[in-house]
Amino acid sequence: MGMMEMVLKHPEELPALLKLQLASMQATRFLPPEPHWAFCYKMLQNVSRSFAIVIHQLGPELRNAICVFYLVLRGLDTVEDDMAIPIDTKVPILKAFHEHIYDTSWHFICGEKDYKDLMTGFHHVSTAFLSLAKGYQEVISEMTQRMGNGMAKFIEVEVETIADYDEYCHYVAGIVGLGLTRLFYAAGLEDFALDVLSNSMGLFLQKTNIIRDYLEDINEIPAPRMFWPREIWGRYGTALEVFKEEDRSEDALRCLNDMITNALKHGPECLQYMSALRDPAIFRFCAIPQVMAIGTLALCYNNIHVFRGVVKIRRGLTAKIMEGTKTMSDVYAAFDDFSGILAAKIDKSDPSAVLTQRYVDEIRTACKARFLNKTKRKTFSIESKTGHEICLVLAILLLALIMILIVWR
Structure with a gap:
């Protein structure tokens, strides 16, 4: 998705995208x-x-x-x-x-x-x-x-x-x-006792990357390096390469969903780790990648494009996550939102569906039990929104450009 197309479909993300751009420019100059x-x-x-x-x-x-x-x-x-x-x-x-x-x-x-x-x-x-x-x-x-x-x-x-x-x-x-x-x-x-939960933080991120990067890794030259375990992919095919074939889409999706289910099991311990952090800067440092990970899993779940091309969270949503992740309540809301998006895509006929639903329920239960504001609010969305006035968007873009030029000078 091009920048203009992204902004037209998600104009509500433009302020966060602008702030991210300014932060990137400041980091570059440091x-x-x-x-x-x-x-x-x-x-x-x-x-x-x-x-x-x-x-x-x-x-x-x-x-x-x-x-x-x-x-x-x-x-x-x-x-x-x-x-x-x-x-x-x-x-x-x-x-x-x-x-x-x-x-x-x-x-x-x-x-x-x-x-x-x-x-x-x-x-x-x-x-x-x-x-x-x-x-x-x-x-x-x-x-x-x-x-x-x-x-x-x-x-x-x-x-x-x-x-x-x-x-x-x-x-x-x-x-x-x-x-x-x-x-x-x-x-x-921070407390040394967080050691016992830190492994889940790493595994949640790494497994998300391994899942998302299927096509890039399997096409690597001179030889692919893959870390999808045979114990999972062997249930659906004779080799990992077969999932690239268009006539194996159903098997590919079932394998993908099984891999994502395996990653979701780390979610509750990640939430527990983040909830124990005391320093605000360290909290944001840890929390933003975790929110990106659950969002990526929601995007990848049951998505055949993982085997056809690049699947990434759009830049505007990334900016919104970086801007909007400030407190543990924000994390709970984001995890609940993205888990809900993933849950809506679960096909009951999928072999791993029951376990997927179980892990999603565990994450959502942990989130809802700890919301400071018990009123659920929709924080993040993967789908595009339409019907926004293009003139308003272009005006905002022009204002954003002016602000960038002022700061850059």
Whole structure:
């Protein structure tokens, strides 16, 4: 959907979209004077623009620690993802990556575009890492070691069972949740007890990404890297590739819905984790990706386009989520809205329908039991709205452009 078409169909999202654009511009212009920190924040903006916007809302000390943590893990992930690296070269690097971050002379060129730039200038990340307080360094080093070892394990091991799937997602995302929680604790801002729930936060996000990225991953050259567990997809086909075929749409959708159902089981623990956060900036940092995830699952559920092209939440809705997620009540409302959208798409003849409904009911029950305002309100919508006056929209667009130009100057 083009920008103009999106605005015409969803003009109510334009104010949030404008605010997101302004925040992105401010994040882009933020470059500390030190060369290593300037490199880190420039790379952060290049490899994850939305993450950069949220991280800038954190206090300086924690912001720096999380920026470095993210870039270290992004570097590790770049090594894992580069299929041109021989396995006998890749595995030792993954296992020793936590040691390389202490060496300001180390770099390993791999990846493409911005990721290649990150790896080429990785000595800047190491320099920034060594400038952090010891407590932050210890957390980042430990989590990098655990993730690197886990990635190395799954380089030559197929994800066969759901247990394998959960283990892989723990290594590449659950450990991120754990590391972030310990960084929050090291900063003296959150409770260490959140450790026990942090894995679900990571798994919910990672499984959503794995589901959404089916087509991109299976078309990867020179060879696909897929993490859909055979224990799930094997119920519906002889190979993951068959779900791309148009005459296998019914099987593809049933497999997709089963995968989404597996992800939904983490929802209640994610809500529990977020409800325990105390710092407002940390809360938004954690909550916005989770709301994006439940929205993405609602969009992907029973959606054959997952196997045909790119399925993503439109930019306007992303902006509305980022602007509207400020309190736990906002999160409960969003989870309830998106779960309701997903529930409306459940086909009772689907093999996983009963379990899907159960997990949706658990999420919605948790949300409704904790609404500060007991009156349910519709917060988010995936569908397009029509019947809005185009002249009004164009006037708003013109005003938005003027505001951007004023701020930019």
